[in-house]
Amino acid sequence: MTNTPPPLPADFAEMAENMNRDQLKAHYHASSWTIRRWIGEAGVVTVQRVPFTEDEKDMVKRLAKTRTTRQIATHLGRSPGTIVKYCKRNGIVPKPANHTAFNKPAMKVAKRSKLDLMMSDLAGHDRCAVYRCTADGKPSAKGNMIMYGRAIKSREQIEEKCRRKGLIA
Template sequence: MSSRKPRPAPEDFVEMAKTMTHKQLVKHYGSSSGTVSRWRLETGAKKHAGREMRAIPDDFRANAKTMTWKDLRDHYHASNEVLQRWRILSGVRLEKAARPLTPPPAGFRQAATVMLRTQLATHYHVSKGMIDRWLRETGLQALGRVQAEARVVHAIGAPKLAAVPNNRDMSLAGRAADFLQKRAAIFRCDANGRFQLGGTHWKWRGKAHTAAEIIAEACERGFEPDAWKEIAA
């Protein structure tokens, strides 16, 4: 029984091996992986490393000093791996994306006169670090708890260092708010809980309350609506 002769390397194999990967050659010639490897040894054809590496653009070094990683990726239509290789080979440092600073929101100055640093962070849904920056930009200082309680906004919402009897709201809701301030800071706000001078609601313990709700909260904690009549008498 005669042995089967091995298939010889195609005449164009050496040239094709310069442009095709091993897997592509197997598919192109309809041969096995072992056969392609044998042809390489017989012909001395070099193994193709895959897709040719993209050269570093001439302006990459200059652009990398002023553009962010994302900008470079979009500008050159290159992957992260390609950019990383260019960065290493060119010896440049890619800039991080510069995020625009969020300015202090409207009403922050007034809110900062009656709220603690932690309360401000919770109220505006930001970090304490951002609150610190806003305080520096507005020239204010974070209040201590004693200061905050002394400057609690009463019914009309006017910040003050101490209670001024003539300006106090002696309505039922106003007196209920005065009563609750001993337990936690309370101030006027809008229906969404945002600080507002002379607002229609009261912000207490992280929630906006209507006048009826603030009265109910106070009564549950011992507030006596008619006590002032007995004192006046």
């Protein structure tokens, strides 16, 4: 039994003018290979990327000062990846996303406690998450326990671990 490729649908040329390859794949329930073959057989040009208009270019420049790439993309009806690529190509630096993991206020070294210094040394040495938490593991800046990887440890246990690893005398 031979496996013959599916024939070119009668309405393919008309549909291909208004859809991109992914949309054609979904519409005809066909593989990428089949869609490429049909495009070649029909001699049509599928929908390509839409270039930015002058208004959109100006808007990206203006919005980049106060909005993230995701917000700009939503506003313009484009994908966030498209906005990121446009910004990189044109030297535009949009407002960074407010990820709490990356934008925590920097603690001054003079105000950091001995425990905080031990925790940062341990995190750098073992390359795992080390942070203050409550007894049930919820992150808390004023917590009296320490989350070390996935284990909740007391201050004494962390000090002992730092001594064993040679991080403190």
